[in-house]
Amino acid sequence: MTTSATMPQAASFGGRLKRFMADRPLIPLVILLVILVMILQILRPGIVNERWIANTAKFAIPLAILAGCQTMTMLTGGIDLSVGTVATMSAFIMATQIVNQDPAVAFVLAMLPAVLIGLVNGVGVGVFRVHPLIMTLGTSLIGTGFLQVYQRTVIASGARIPDFLNWLGTGLTYGFPNALFLFVPVAVLIVFTLNRTGFGRLLYAVGDNERAARLSGVRYWQVITALYVISSLLAGITGLLYIGLIKAPSLSLAEPLVLPSVAAAVIGGTSIFGGRGGYMGTIIGALILTVLTTLLTILHMPEGGRRILFGFIVLFVTAAYLRIIEDR
Amino acid sequence: AGKYTIGISNTVQGNGWREEMICAMKAQALASGEVAKLNIAHRNTDAAGQLEDIRNLISAKVDAIVVNPADPAGIKSGLEEATKAGIVVVAVDQAVTEPSAYIISNNQEQYAYLGAKWLFQQMGGKGEVLYMRGAAGASADSDRDKGFKQALAEFPDVKVAQEVFTGWQQDQAKQQILSFLATGTPINGIWTSGIDNVIVDALVEQQAPMVPVVGADNAGFVGQLNTVKDLVGAAVTNPGSIGGAGVTLALQILDGKKPAQQTVLVEPQLWENATDEGKAKVKTAADPSLSPEWPVSISIPDWTTYTKDQIVACKGPGE
Amino acid sequence: MTRFLRNQGWVAGLLALLIFLFVVTRLIQPGYGSGDFGSLVRAVLPYAFAVAAQTVVVIAGGIDLSVAAMMALTSVTAASMMNGASEEYAFFVVPFVLAMGLVLGALNGLLIVVTRVPDIVVTLATLFVLQGAALLVLDAPGGAAAEWLKATVVGTMPIPGLPDWTDAWVPKALVLLVVCLFVVWLPLRRSRLGLSIYAIGSNELAAFRSGVPVARTRIFAYALSGLFAALGGLSLTISTGIGAPIPGPYLLASVAAVVLGGVALGGGKGGLLGPIIAVFVLRLVRTDLTLLAIDPNVTTIIEGAIMVAVVMFGAFITIRGRPAGATP
């Protein structure tokens, strides 16, 4: 009976390091990000400059906000695939309504479909218990259809990007992208909501064990409806920011961000099964994905090879990260 | 009202060019007065999905089918069945391999060749070019690649600094150009596969040195050619109104006026703003009232008869 | 009887819906006949294989986002191998491509098991990898298919002893579908391996504790999914005569049909028949919309709405039908 258990104190340096990082899951993510940036700098010396950082931030921000929608919905075991359509809708409506309308009216009109889709998603998932994947996919199809019909009514009026959105999307203040004026409050709000408010706590609880939440007096549909409306609102705001950045309203504007937004949340350590995760990780996940896209853009290789590499890197990053944070 | 029912099949939805094409079809059908009803299958799908749509149109017993093929060869069997069922088949925008089909097409290879050649000349026959392609694996993209490579071969001193696929997505293209600009790699020209105005935007925003840019005749880009300071560029026409031409061709055949050839090619034009004469042309072409994604060449002389109001209204017969 | 209804009621309802749709179709287009039915089945073919591929992994408690990319890769592989080759060569190509699907699918499973990254993320990564590989095989649509292969889905199956008008309603494509799917699936479902697939989807821990080799079963489920996807890819090549490296709309369609077919996302429940009928329903709706010459933008709205409505209805009746006291 000489075999004794390995005590925590006796753990090797590697073990201690792992424990240290496991308790602070953001650190390994940040390290991953730094490594990617370093690779980029080695491949293209000089690329990592002030301007590049600002550009990366500009593109990471819309992705990070949409990934925030995914983080919150994923905490409840859901997912919101309609964010792309919602963002596109508000962007498109804003750009076309601003031509003839007061900016405030245009803004309200732009956010209206976001609220509606969020409400329908919430009721479908929360009351009718439709699987979120299907529900949000369905509403996104419906939204796209409406947008196409709408588009035909405004072809003649043209489109314009409001100066304010322009400023927000592409402008810089002391070298910092103006989008940060929107993002920092949003991020702080999301982090605070998740960690320090009753609503945030309910998201985790509902995702972890819905019956337990119910027995504690939580009405599932209330939480879920509020959640999907919030998610849609965030997506709508992202759409406005994004149109300021891209400056070309199209019917598929934000669609390409949907899968990356899910990936960013997952890389950031949020469990798609619910109950586990946080927004800080998601932000870094969005940065990692944005840097990775740049990295692959500047690589001289056939498109096929690039995609293969992208797939493997996403898988590797997620796997490595999970390895580090699990078995705490 | 007219007497024919025309079926339409298209496999890309939500893209300005394709939307214009559909509107041109509707407007032309209305303007011709010969069409009773349009039966439009318009969605995002692949060649197999288009086969499904074509067969559904056959089931619906249309008189003619105007199709923008997802792939030249992939829908051969469906078109063959349509012809067998006595339906007139017209392919627009791209060619198809089915011999019984009539084709009225934009010349994609020529589109790329024309623009690239102009660009390389602007660059003085040497230097580095940023090659921003469309969607990897799309047949229009590979046709354009052929034209681009052909021009490249004529200018041995022009090198491709970077080749990227924009996927014909504005946001992707913008992120790519910004990343590229951040590397500080010097370039002397940019060729785009029609995702053009975001590129000019990026150059302006980043205060990067202006280089010649080739794009398509999208309203946004044509406007930029007129207004953006120091921008030298060329818009190569790639009219979405080819759809209207397809309807005209189909009606001609239904009326018994078969064209001499199976294939009609609409040759692209190049509008540049490097010369005074070119500037004037670009100025007249510009149309700020159109959505920036729509090509400004909203009609094709001899082929379309609708008015601008009609295509913008985007209403077919019976709507 | 009540148990039958509980287990098979959804499928029966779908079948009734399908029959209803056929009647509607005949009303819209009185000439709708066996030839048109043949067209329908040919349109169903790739979707059916895609949905079968998705169903297997969903039952096993996973999800496969790489289905469409796998179809694209196998399709371009088959098309490029058969390009310029002899007719007989196709006898080698078909098993080769199927084996390829099987192996790549198993690889998906292996990655999930080894990296312990959630299915949705692994298959998202392999989606990019397979897409990239497809682009490396063919950078633009092309290739060819053997004539005899194309003939396997054209025309009808003469059945000895049946009058011709019945034969006319048995398209070869249907026979191919039934043979490929149910010959694999039916015996499997009753076998221990098949039960294991249900078991790991239903409750992985309980399955593990019941002695089910969880990892091996999961790999097998993904391998089977790969096989079905390869069949889907082949069916694409066969029906179009080419291979296209850009994946078609099969991913979202497969997920939607799985849910419509009564297979719970989350695993453990349902079968293959429901999703296949759901595919027929969805395709027939498409046909009807085309026959009715509905505005194409509105069709998007209708398709989305049908999806949401049917699933909501399903959710509604399950909420209603839940026996009192089942969830204290």
Add this chain to the structure above:
Amino acid sequence: MITNPLLDAMGVAKNYGAVAALRNASLSVLPGEVHALMGANGAGKSTLVKILTGAIRSDAGHVLIRGEARDVRSPAAARRAGLLPVYQEPALIPDLDVLSNLRLTGTPVEPFRAWVRELGIPNLDIRETARHIPLAVLRVLDLARALAVEPDVLLLDEMTAALPANLAEKVLEVVRRQGDSGRSVIFISHRFVEISALCDRATVLRDGVTVGVVDIEPGVEEKIVEMMLGARIEKTSVAAARMANETPAAKDSHPRLAVRNLQLGTKLHDVSFDLANGEVAGVVALEGQGQDELFAALAGSIRPAGGTIAVDGAPIKFSHPSDAIRAGIAYVPGDRTEALAMQRSVRENIALPFSAAPRKWGPIRVRRERMVVSSAIARLQIDTRAQGEVQRLSGGNQQKVTIARWIAADARTILCFDPTRGIDVGTKQEIYKLLRELAGLGKSVLFYTSELEEVQRVCDRVIVIFGGRVVDTFPVELADEPALMRAAYGLPRGAREDVGILADIRPASDTETAP
């Protein structure tokens, strides 16, 4: 003659991060013996069973099976080695029917059926989906499935904890016969009655270390408890304590809870009773007599078909648990996995009800919450070493968290459904004491228990339910175990039959005319 052990485990250790679930456990089981594995909640019993049967890997230690070193890496490998567990949680696949479950594990059907009948379930529908089968029956099926393959060593982890007395009795009988026929059984239970009736020897674990092996003989209980609890031992008669320092609560005009003619499908008929302020009312019933539904209805989880529920004299309709909670009624379910968000912290779990209503969705007042939560934790003496995630607590501590939640929320009426299921003697004492204290503070408790002896220790009054009806109500003074047993079987009070926990029961048909 010295028999070699069938199963011999030595120096087994298992760490979960900083928590050492097992440090140095050993266990040696002889052929033909029923061997008890005992220990307080969190001592590591379940962990050891999981390691022996390959469900988890140990960090250290060896296992000999029939004298050979075997590395059992999976439950499947354990099966092949002749080791078959019935874990604390049911292992049937919820979405498969019973038959498929059998096929999945390669269990022969006929012997299984025979065992199921033997274990007291005469008419099992083998095509029923496991999800639709009640928990207690599932546990029995799990056991029958294990028995059907005739394992050399059967490992039963709190097999009887969730069972009503009638089924538990059958299980004990069968287990004992296993021992007789030369096979070994490792038996985990917190019930001394069972241990002494059944087992030959006992291995006692404390904090992950084997502290001793004893032969079961009369009077050994004291010793085992001492070993189990170490210094923690404390044995006061709660009942006595109750009598001493409690003044009965003043009689209000209205009872706290008045239930009248409650009706629920085929499960409840005309159930009426009162629950007074400061009272602990015990509910006694065999498995499946409607007590689950009664509690669920009072908790607002299911809507009754008829009848009224009045709180403090005001009739109230519940459509959701939150309605009941607003009326001050809290429900502690027997199955703790139903009540806890397993990946969340102890604190969040306890504070969960505070955030439930939309008007409480705003910022959390952290300091106030921490105070309330820590006082609840202290009150229940929850072991908070692994408080970051509730799933890492042992079963007993998890159960305490579910109760602590309502102490923190200051609920006036607590519905406790078998709260001591699978809890060690020390913790049980604490819970009894707690319930009495609550009553002393004027709160009302409705207490269902599957262990009849608890009734006398905790309750003021007993409500007996049989076949969905309240068949009797009597004061605790009359509630000795035989009386309760009789009542639970629906026999009228004063009948003569000797119905003890281990005695043969009469066929149910005899009792049907009774109420």
